[in-house]
Amino acid sequence: MVSQRTRETEDSETEEETVEDEEEISKHEARAQEELSCPECDGTLHEQGGEKICEDCSLVVEEDMIDPGPEWRAFDSKERNQKSRVGSPTTVTMHDKGLTTSIDWRDKDAYGKSIAPEKRRRMRRMRKWQERIRTKDSSERNLQFALSEIDRMASALGVPRDVREVASVLYRRALEKDLIRGRSIEGVASACLYAACRTKNIPRSLEEIETVARVERKEIGRTYRYISQELGLKMEPVEPEQYVPRYCTELNLSEAVQIKAKEIIEMTTEAGLLSGKSPTGFAAAAIYAASLLCNEKRTQREVAEVANVTEVTIRNRYQEQIKVLGILD
DNA sequence: ATGGTTTTTACTGCGTC
DNA sequence: GACGCGGTAAAAACCAT
Numbered sequence: 001m002v003s004q005r006t007r008e009t010e011d012s013e014t015e016e017e018t019v020e021d022e023e024e025i026s027k028h029e030a031r032a033q034e035e036l037s038c039p040e041c042d043g044t045l046h047e048q049g050g051e052k053i054c055e056d057c058s059l060v061v062e063e064d065m066i067d068p069g070p071e072w073r074a075f076d077s078k079e080r081n082q083k084s085r086v087g088s089p090t091t092v093t094m095h096d097k098g099l100t101t102s103i104d105w106r107d108k109d110a111y112g113k114s115i116a117p118e119k120r121r122r123m124r125r126m127r128k129w130q131e132r133i134r135t136k137d138s139s140e141r142n143l144q145f146a147l148s149e150i151d152r153m154a155s156a157l158g159v160p161r162d163v164r165e166v167a168s169v170l171y172r173r174a175l176e177k178d179l180i181r182g183r184s185i186e187g188v189a190s191a192c193l194y195a196a197c198r199t200k201n202i203p204r205s206l207e208e209i210e211t212v213a214r215v216e217r218k219e220i221g222r223t224y225r226y227i228s229q230e231l232g233l234k235m236e237p238v239e240p241e242q243y244v245p246r247y248c249t250e251l252n253l254s255e256a257v258q259i260k261a262k263e264i265i266e267m268t269t270e271a272g273l274l275s276g277k278s279p280t281g282f283a284a285a286a287i288y289a290a291s292l293l294c295n296e297k298r299t300q301r302e303v304a305e306v307a308n309v310t311e312v313t314i315r316n317r318y319q320e321q322i323k324v325l326g327i328l329d
Numbered sequence: 330a331t332g333g334t335t336t337t338t339a340c341t342g343c344g345t346c
Numbered sequence: 347g348a349c350g351c352g353g354t355a356a357a358a359a360c361c362a363t
Binding site: 330331332333334335336337338339340341342343344345346 | 347348349350351352353354355356357358359360361362363
């Protein structure tokens with residue numbers, strides 16, 4: 001009831017020196033994107049949340065893209081030179097951040113010559129210990145399993161890599177703070193992924209997470225709330241707009257409907273209808289209404305299906321929305 | 330634990346194709 | 347008659363206290 005949305009400026013830590021370089025980077029990105037244009041209207045494509053979206057008509061051109069960019073961030077050109085690149089980048093999605101030393105099993109030296117017998121014994125011992133250290137204790141194995149689970153689920157949902165990284169970091173922090181105790185690894189991993197999606201503005205609803213997770217929604221939600229509180233994650237409520245492009249493409253609706261739906265959401269949100277309501281249902285109702293207005297009607301059932309809400313919810317939101325809109329138009 | 334709010338479940342009636 | 351749609355009541359889920 002009091003969940004009126006708080007528009008906070010998040011991440012307002014803009015340091016002066018970084019600015020020009022950030023610009024340079026974004027210019028570079030823009031150039032890369034200009035080569036591609038929308039098949040429908042030749043508009044510029046814009047990458048957002050693992051989806052390629054046309055800026056003009058909001059058509060989702062490509063989903064589940066692979067993020068080819070570097071996983072590190074460069075804050076100035078010096079740093080960028082340093083970081084780009086020798087060897088594989090470190091990644092938090094591996095339990096040892098991919099930094100393991102691996103010792104060859106062959107008893108040969110760097111020139112391929114056999115190693116003297118007395119050294120061989122030493123090598124063998126080192127190898128053994130290396131393996132022991134790699135998966136040191138239960139928490140390491142725990143992490144290993146959890147991170148592979150996060151990766152599996154993220155792949156199944158088709159979320160980009162940076163989200164997985166965030167999820168991995170969250171899991172590590174949860175583990176450090178000993179928040180896993182008494183909870184299933186699966187549950188915490190799912191919750192971390194859900195949280196990561198939200199922080200990265202790539203909305204995947206709990207329902208969607210549930211389809212790939214091995215735990216039920218209730219537990220994911222409960223665990224999510226717990227860890228987000230314990231880790232001090234400041235989450236803003238999900239904006240209904242974020243669901244619009246995905247739902248619309250799933251329903252084969254045109255860009256006009258998307259724009260209309262977003263309009264409806266904006267106007268009705270102004271009027272305070274969103275407060276306390278589920279963003280998915282809200283978006284679904286707006287899409288339904290927009291589909292009617294644009295003569296591309298979809299049934300309530302169809303919309304309800306893709307949005308994972310019931311028709312009743314759509315009806316209720318829809319009624320409220322058109323009531324407000326009726327006064328306005 | 331409790332109470333208030335929202336969503337879901339289940340069911341009914343009405344109009345249309 | 348099947349289907350879409352609107353409405354309702356009761357159960358379930360959710361959330362803050």
